Amino acid sequence: MSVLVGTETRLCVSGITGSEGSFHALNNRSYGTNVVSGVTPGKGGQDVEGIPVFNTFHAAVEESGANTAMIFVPPPFAADSILEAADAGIETIIAITEGIPAHDELRVYTQLKRMPGVRLIGPNCPGVLSPGKANVGIIPASFFKEGNVGVMSRSGTLTYQIGNELAQKGFGNSSIVGIGGDPIPGSSFVDVLELFENDDQTELIVMSGEIGGDAEEVAAEYIAEHVTKPVVGYIAGFSAPPGKTMGHAGAIVSGSKGTAAAKTEALEAKGVRVGRTPTQVAEIAVEILGG
Amino acid sequence: MDLLEYQGKQLFARHEIPVPSGIPARTVDEALAAAEQIGYPCVVKAQVKIGGRGKAGGVKVAANATEAREYAEAILGMDIKGFTVYELWIEEASEIEAEYYAAIVFDRSARAALVMLSTQGGMDIEQVSEENPEAIATLHVDPLLGFQPFQARRLAFEAGIPADLIRPIGDFLNRLYATFIAEEAMLVEVNPVIITPDGKVKALDAKVTLDDNALFRHAENAALRDPSDEDPQEQMARDYGLAYVKLDGNIGIFGNGAGLVMSTLDVVTLFGGEPANFLDAGGGAKPEAITRAVEVICSNENVTAVLFNIFGGITRCDDVAAGLIEAFATNPPSVPFVVRLDGTNDVEGRRILAEADLPGVYTASTMNEAAEKIVALAKGESL
Numbered sequence: 001m002s003v004l005v006g007t008e009t010r011l012c013v014s015g016i017t018g019s020e021g022s023f024h025a026l027n028n029r030s031y032g033t034n035v036v037s038g039v040t041p042g043k044g045g046q047d048v049e050g051i052p053v054f055n056t057f058h059a060a061v062e063e064s065g066a067n068t069a070m071i072f073v074p075p076p077f078a079a080d081s082i083l084e085a086a087d088a089g090i091e092t093i094i095a096i097t098e099g100i101p102a103h104d105e106l107r108v109y110t111q112l113k114r115m116p117g118v119r120l121i122g123p124n125c126p127g128v129l130s131p132g133k134a135n136v137g138i139i140p141a142s143f144f145k146e147g148n149v150g151v152m153s154r155s156g157t158l159t160y161q162i163g164n165e166l167a168q169k170g171f172g173n174s175s176i177v178g179i180g181g182d183p184i185p186g187s188s189f190v191d192v193l194e195l196f197e198n199d200d201q202t203e204l205i206v207m208s209g210e211i212g213g214d215a216e217e218v219a220a221e222y223i224a225e226h227v228t229k230p231v232v233g234y235i236a237g238f239s240a241p242p243g244k245t246m247g248h249a250g251a252i253v254s255g256s257k258g259t260a261a262a263k264t265e266a267l268e269a270k271g272v273r274v275g276r277t278p279t280q281v282a283e284i285a286v287e288i289l290g291g
Numbered sequence: 292m293d294l295l296e297y298q299g300k301q302l303f304a305r306h307e308i309p310v311p312s313g314i315p316a317r318t319v320d321e322a323l324a325a326a327e328q329i330g331y332p333c334v335v336k337a338q339v340k341i342g343g344r345g346k347a348g349g350v351k352v353a354a355n356a357t358e359a360r361e362y363a364e365a366i367l368g369m370d371i372k373g374f375t376v377y378e379l380w381i382e383e384a385s386e387i388e389a390e391y392y393a394a395i396v397f398d399r400s401a402r403a404a405l406v407m408l409s410t411q412g413g414m415d416i417e418q419v420s421e422e423n424p425e426a427i428a429t430l431h432v433d434p435l436l437g438f439q440p441f442q443a444r445r446l447a448f449e450a451g452i453p454a455d456l457i458r459p460i461g462d463f464l465n466r467l468y469a470t471f472i473a474e475e476a477m478l479v480e481v482n483p484v485i486i487t488p489d490g491k492v493k494a495l496d497a498k499v500t501l502d503d504n505a506l507f508r509h510a511e512n513a514a515l516r517d518p519s520d521e522d523p524q525e526q527m528a529r530d531y532g533l534a535y536v537k538l539d540g541n542i543g544i545f546g547n548g549a550g551l552v553m554s555t556l557d558v559v560t561l562f563g564g565e566p567a568n569f570l571d572a573g574g575g576a577k578p579e580a581i582t583r584a585v586e587v588i589c590s591n592e593n594v595t596a597v598l599f600n601i602f603g604g605i606t607r608c609d610d611v612a613a614g615l616i617e618a619f620a621t622n623p624p625s626v627p628f629v630v631r632l633d634g635t636n637d638v639e640g641r642r643i644l645a646e647a648d649l650p651g652v653y654t655a656s657t658m659n660e661a662a663e664k665i666v667a668l669a670k671g672e673s674l
Contacts, residue, residue, distance in 0.1 A: 076507065101505035102397060103434075103475045109402055110434045126604065140604045140635050155550020160602045160634060161658065181549060183399040210550055214400050236553035239560045240569070241538065260557075277558050279659055 002130035003150070003175045003195040003202075004092055004121065005033070005068065009134045012037045012057065012066035012090070014073055014081045021072035022048050024096075024138055028070075031141050033134040037064035039081075057081075057088035070127065070136050071095040078123060079104035083111060086118045094136050095122035095186065105184040112186065120186025125178035126156035139176060147172020149285065150196040152189060153208035154181050154215070158236060158278070162208050165282035171289070174201040181210070189219035197227050204230050204289055206281060207272075209263060211237030216263040224270040230288045233267045233274040234281045235260045292501045295338040297380040298515050299479075299497025306470040308463065309493045313382035322363035323356060325381035331355050335362040338378040339371050342415075342498075347371045352384060385495060390483035391452070391460070392416050392427070395467055397477040397502075403431040404471060406438065406464065408446040412483035426450075438468035459492045460484075474512065475505035524568070524591050531583040533570060540565025542669045543588035543597035543626075545581075547572050547606045555600045558658055564666035567594045572606070581614025582621065589624045596669040599630040600661055601640075608632040608640030616647045627651040627668045631661040 011028065015021035016038025026049060029035040037052050037060040044055030054060040057069065069085040071078055071093065078097040085093050093112075100123050112118050121128060127137010132146035138156070144163055149171045153159035156178055163176055177192050179185045189207055196202045205227070209216040216235065223231050238260040264274045273288075275281035294302065300310040314325035315338070326333050337349030344350050349371050353359035359381075369376045390413035398405040409427040411419045419426055428449035432438050443461035452460050463484065471479050480498040487493065506513040528535030534549065538556075542564045546552035549571045556566045570588060572580050588597055601611050611632060618624070630652060632640040644654060653674055655661035664674060 075504065099504050101475055101508075102477065102502045103472065103505065106397070106402065106434045138605055143634070153550070155548055155553075157546070157548025157602045157604055157606075157634075158550030158554050160604055161551055161554065164602070164633065183397070184402055208550070210553055218400075234554075236550050236557060239538075239556040239566060240553060241536075276561060277659065278554060279657070 001174070001199050001201050002133055003192070003199050004119075004128045004130070004177060005136045005175070006130045006133040008067070009136065010034050010036045010065055010067045011070060011136055012039060012060045012064065012068070013070045014039045014057070014085065015071065016040060016048050016051065016053060017043050017046070018072060024072065025051065025070070028135050028137070031135040033136060036066050057084045057090065061088045061090065066090060068092040068136060069094065071097055071123070073097060075099040075101065079108050082108050082120060086112055086115055091117055091119065093118065093120045093186070094125070094127050095120060095180075096125060096127060096137055097122075098124040100124070100182070102183055105182060109184050109186060119191070121177065122180040122186060124182045125180030125185075126159060128175060128177050129173070130175045131173050137178065139178070143167060144176060145172040148174060148201060148203040148289070149206060150174045150177075150199065150202040150204070151206045151208070152177040152179055152192045152196070154179055154210050155208065155236065158208055162206060162234060162278045162281055165278045166206070166285060169282045169286050171282070171285060174199055183213065185215075189215050190222045193219060193222055193227055193231075197229060202229065204232065204285055206232050206234070206285065208234045208236070210235060211240050211260050211263070212258045214258065217266040220266045220270040220272060223272055231272050232281055232284045232288070233264070233272050234278065235263045235274060292503055292506065292512075292516060293340045294497070294499040294501065294515060295340065295378065296336065296497050297338060299499035300494065302474060302499060302512070303470060303494055303497055306466055306473065308466045308470065309491065310497070311383045311385050311493060311495065313380050316363070316379045316381055317377065319360060319363045319367060322367075322379050322381055323360055326353060326356065326359035329381060329383050331359075332384040333359065334382045334384055335359060335366060336380045336382060337366045337369060337371060337376040338380050339374040339376055341372050341374050344371055349376065385485055385493065386487050387485045388488050389486040391486070392419075392482045393464060393467060393484050394478070394480035394482075395471045395476075398431065401431050403434055404468070405429055405431055406442070406446060406468065408450045408452075408460070408464065410451050416482060432468070437472070438465060455490070456486065456492070459490070463492045474499075474509060475502045476500060477502050524587055527590065528570070528587045531580070531587065533572060533580065533584055533587060535587060536569040537591065538566050538568055540567045541593050541595045542665055543567050543591065543594040544600070545570050545572065545584050545588060545597065546600045547602070548604075551600065551602055555598065555658065558662045559598065559665060562659075562662040562666045564662065564669055567591055578610050578614035578617055581611055582618040585615070585618035585624065586622065589626065594626060595671070596626050596665050597624070597628045598661055598665040599628065600658060601632050601634065603632070603634030603636060606634070607636045608634060609636040609643055612640040612643040612647075615644070615652070616649065619649050623650070627653065629653045629655055629661050629665045629668065631655040631658060
């Protein structure tokens with residue numbers, strides 16, 4: 001199957017008339033993603049290389065049957081766009097936008113949790129790629145082929161690095177999910193673990209985490225109790241000094257909590273093997289699944 | 292972004308949180324003029340973004356002009372835990388009947404604001420939380436409902452606040468929450484909240500951290516950014532829009548994407564090297580960003596070798612190669628480089644680099660190979 005995006009995806013792109021939005025919408029379409037519409041207030045009735053543009057998500061859902069949204073609008077408008085997509089009945093919302101204010105993210109997160117059936121991936125994420133089926137976001141799809149390893153990550157380029165290491169060992173992917181590097185991600189590792197656990201195509205799960213917060217520690221507990229498939233971990237940020245933000249708003253270590261060592265320890269204590277380099281992650285995958 | 296105490300208090304005052312009056316000063320003369328205006332006794336307070344100022348001698352009560360001058364001279368320029376004092380806050384002295392603690396923190400794990408209240412104010416709150424955790428009353432606020440009156444009452448009763456102060460402390464917490472929301476703070480902490488002999492509640496200190504991502508809609512707060520407390524390289528990087536953190540080692544690191552750069556630091560460290568910085572050029576770095584990044588990295592005189600680790604997604608490897616060539620043309624670095632290019636347009640990028648044949652630039656095809664080479668070069672070995 002794959003998770004979150006696939007052959008059933010009917011994508012509507014918010015911010016489709018912007019330069020980034022149109023570039024990636026068309027890129028996603030040429031990969032094979034069914035891009036059915038876009039939303040830009042005031043530009044309804046236009047089209048972007050044949051993709052119809054609507055003024056509101058509500059019109060986009062009604063007219064084009066969109067069930068998935070990609071959010072590409074700038075930070076001041078992103079929270080509003082996510083809430084609009086959810087209100088219009090979109091089930092899967094993938095927010096690429098980086099730099100959304102934390103309080104906006106908190107309000108959005110809280111509201112969406114009260115809307116059963118709505119799922120937010122991101123913000124500040126590279127999107128979701130299900131090789132051979134659909135690509136929603138900015139992941140360079142040509143490096144990945146269809147296969148049995150599910151990858152989830154807090155970082156974009158690190159995902160590509162790990163995916164590439166896996167590819168060089170001959171592995172393909174069911175889905176690659178960027179959950180994003182912000183303090184309040186719409187979906188956590190636990191949410192995506194649940195999806196991979198229930199996905200027939202996925203036989204191994206790779207979790208790429210980083211310093212800050214407690215998402216990896218919570219995931220370790222969840223894996224021990226609910227995940228039967230093997231999980232391989234990776235944690236970035238061993239050499240990060242405490243109290244410094246390393247680019248991602250989420251990647252900040254305060255005191256002893258949230259360090260790379262503490263996260264690795266928490267995962268290993270629950271039987272999850274953790275690679276110390278991206279290369280090692282792929283080597284462990286070979287040991288578990290065979291070359 | 293962290294605020295200085297007096298900036299935090301000015302922010303509080305905008306939201307009608309009572310604070311003692313005071314005047315900031317950057318020189319001894321300014322401090323003396325401020326003291327004269329406020330009257331004696333007054334408090335001379337070092338303005339640095341670190342706790343423990345009192346113990347370090349950075350907070351003194353001046354009874355007269357002679358003392359005010361003496362303390363201002365002593366505290367200006369003082370080093371407090373590695374932070375130099377450039378500013379003072381001259382404040383009216385307060386009469387203190389009791390000292391409490393109040394804070395609101397953006398609790399990312401719980402995905403809600405956490406409000407804290409304790410009667411054990413004026414001391415190291417981390418110590419209180421370790422030794423006597425029940426002395427701190429806490430609760431989370433529903434982000435869509437906001438802070439409710441019953442929550443203020445509950446906190447006050449659970450913290451053991453005297454009956455006659457339940458209402459004024461509740462008012463104080465309400466205003467603190469309003470400040471937290473309106474200013475989009477990640478932290479507002481008041482230690483101590485004081486009760487004066489006539490039963491007034493005041494914020495005697497203020498520790499405020501604001502969300503950098505929200506500063507675009509708070510121009511007044513954005514203007515408070517103080518370039519003087521940033522490292523020169525970090526300042527230069529900020530001006531160029533690059534995410535840069537200076538570290539203690541000698542290997543300059545450049546990459547795209549925070550996670551990949553952190554991972555690069557780790558792999559270099561595993562191979563026995565010491566990174567000199569974190570530098571994330573972000574997604575879609577254009578040639579001029581590369582040129583600027585080289586400038587920032589090489590302006591740190593500890594750097595003896597530089598590693599470029601790129602996995603192109605939005606970033607195109609041919610742009611990175613072009614930027615590097617441009618950087619070498621305008622200002623040739625004196626240290627060796629190792630460049631690893633993978634991802635979007637990697638073949639083209641590698642071809643451009645090979646053709647340019649830049650002096651002291653080596654290539655690597657994997658992250659591990661790149662780390663191995665850069666560690667050798669940084670030690671002065673040849674490849």
